[in-house]
Amino acid sequence: MKDLAKELGANIKAKRKEIGLAQDKFAELADLDRSYVGRIERGQVNITVDKLYALTKVLGCHARDLLP
Amino acid sequence: MKDLAKELGANIKAKRKEIGLAQDKFAELADLDRSYVGRIERGQVNITVDKLYALTKVLGCHARDLLP
């Protein structure tokens, strides 16, 4: 599970960088806590499917593109 | 979110049926509670990514194949 979260987090972060969006702004747009988004990107937490969708919506991609 | 869970649940159920696996046995193989798997299939709960993977592992498919 730890690997899964890490890979997913890395993918999310990469996508965010690609867009040139600050973590801070990213969290705000996804209506999530900034520190939590940080934990997600670092792979420290196991997120729910609806949070995953909240993120992909902002990133402008599909969950498929982020899952390992 | 409710729609998301419902669609995901329906996809999981369909895949399980396809394999000819009982919900009961399915839960056991995925190491999840039987009643909880029932709720997942009915779209009543918002599951975490690692539970999603636990299910796909048993179903012999990828998360991509189940996500709406």
Next chain:
DNA sequence: TTAAAAAGAGGATTATAAACCGTAGATTTG
């Protein structure tokens, strides 16, 4: 080199996912 912006990190709390109990109702099978 420094100030400001951005990301890392962690404790404490709240919300909710997931487990653990069961019973009722279908559906199938002998």
Next chain:
DNA sequence: CAAATCTACGGTTTATAATCCTCTTTTTAA
């Protein structure tokens, strides 16, 4: 038909996802 099997469904409890708040560290730009 009865018995066995499978699913729906709900209440309660436990584990943990997610929030909120704060401070530190790193990065970037001036």
